[in-house]
Amino acid sequence: MTAVSELRTPFTELLGIEHPVVQGGMMWVGRAELAAAVSEAGGLGIVTALTQPTPADLAAEIARTRKLTDKPFGVNLTILPSISPPPYDEYRRAIVDSGVTIVETAGASPEPYMDFFHEHGVRVIHKCTSVRHARKAERVGVAAVSIDGFECAGHPGEDDIPGLVLVPAAADALSIPFIASGGFADGRGLAAALVLGADGVNMGTRFLCSEESPVAEEVKRRIVAATELDTNLIFRPLRNTARVAKNSVSDEVVRILDGGGTFADVQGLVAGSRGRRVFEDGDLEAGIWGVGLVQGIIRDVPPAGEIVTRVVREARVVLDAALRRFSA
Numbered sequence: 001m002t003a004v005s006e007l008r009t010p011f012t013e014l015l016g017i018e019h020p021v022v023q024g025g026m027m028w029v030g031r032a033e034l035a036a037a038v039s040e041a042g043g044l045g046i047v048t049a050l051t052q053p054t055p056a057d058l059a060a061e062i063a064r065t066r067k068l069t070d071k072p073f074g075v076n077l078t079i080l081p082s083i084s085p086p087p088y089d090e091y092r093r094a095i096v097d098s099g100v101t102i103v104e105t106a107g108a109s110p111e112p113y114m115d116f117f118h119e120h121g122v123r124v125i126h127k128c129t130s131v132r133h134a135r136k137a138e139r140v141g142v143a144a145v146s147i148d149g150f151e152c153a154g155h156p157g158e159d160d161i162p163g164l165v166l167v168p169a170a171a172d173a174l175s176i177p178f179i180a181s182g183g184f185a186d187g188r189g190l191a192a193a194l195v196l197g198a199d200g201v202n203m204g205t206r207f208l209c210s211e212e213s214p215v216a217e218e219v220k221r222r223i224v225a226a227t228e229l230d231t232n233l234i235f236r237p238l239r240n241t242a243r244v245a246k247n248s249v250s251d252e253v254v255r256i257l258d259g260g261g262t263f264a265d266v267q268g269l270v271a272g273s274r275g276r277r278v279f280e281d282g283d284l285e286a287g288i289w290g291v292g293l294v295q296g297i298i299r300d301v302p303p304a305g306e307i308v309t310r311v312v313r314e315a316r317v318v319l320d321a322a323l324r325r326f327s328a
């Protein structure tokens with residue numbers, strides 16, 4: 001991997017990282033090896049808290065990450081509606097007791113926890129899908145925002161605003177640093193995000209399809225082969241939309257809910273344990289698994305660190321070329 005000079009923005013200055021490239025939290029995927037590889041290359045790797053079965057396991061995973069890199073990394077804490085919620089307070093405690101000072105929050109407003117995080121010197125990056133939620137996050141004291149467009153894997157919200165509008169709208173509305181998320185995989189995307197007013201990019205699917213990503217090779221090969229048409233939006237009628245890979249299971253979930261079915265009718269199909277089998281066994285039809293539209297422009301499975309440096313290098317090349325075209 002050839003080194004690339006730092007690409008500084010207010011976001012990199014805030015967090016003390018070299019490049020404005022973040023690996024977003026990913027359930028079952030955001031483990032020590034991946035997060036450390038991204039941070040080691042100068043980006044920001046993020047360990048996903050709830051992938052660890054207990055707060056003690058999270059503390060061990062954070063310790064493992066620290067053995068692999070001495071550069072900054074973060075921890076994602078996703079708060080989603082749940083029938084039996086995990087012990088969020090204990091996970092938060094494990095994060096601060098482990099000395100982590102960067103937390104990516106998602107799923108719900110971080111407001112109730114801001115005092116706790118501030119007391120422990122944590123800078124919060126709140127990931128959200130609308131300008132109004134981004135502004136609220138700024139008001140309650142987060143250090144930065146990550147704004148997810150409609151293209152993204154996982155939960156795009158219900159407003160359906162793609163990045164091309166969402167990113168400049170966020171730039172106009174926010175005073176704190178923010179990064180653009182959803183649909184980014186290469187230097188063209190980073191260049192575009194910077195031009196639209198963001199201070200960097202957050203990527204999920206691109207890092208899901210990297211060497212250090214702990215998912216079966218079949219999943220990575222499917223992402224490389226898939227096009228931008230190969231996702232489904234499930235749970236739309238329940239107003240809890242999620243973008244997942246198109247397969248027989250997600251097709252069936254869409255069919256049942258569009259036909260007036262309830263969550264109880266699809267609960268068995270969408271069980272986390274089934275989705276986990278996709279990642280662990282490589283059985284692509286075992287359950288639902290998150291992936292973004294951007295899979296349509298992902299063509300390889302490089303080391304995660306190579307992704308960080310390649311994206312930065314390419315962004316410089318495309319910005320230079322665009323400027324030359326203008327001034328010609």
Ligand SMILES: Cc1cc2nc3c(=O)[nH]c(=O)nc-3n(C[C@H](O)[C@H](O)[C@H](O)COP(=O)(O)O)c2cc1C
Pocket residue numbers: 023024025026027029048076078105106107127148151152153154155181182183184202203204205206208289290291292293294
């Ligand atoms: C397999 C997978 C699992 C994810 N799990 C989470 C999660 O647990 N919490 C979260 O905040 N975001 C999660 N995300 C969303 C990513 O962090 C990121 O916001 C999103 O992937 C950005 O869109 P992109 O895939 O187009 O880059 C997940 C994404 C993927 C692909």
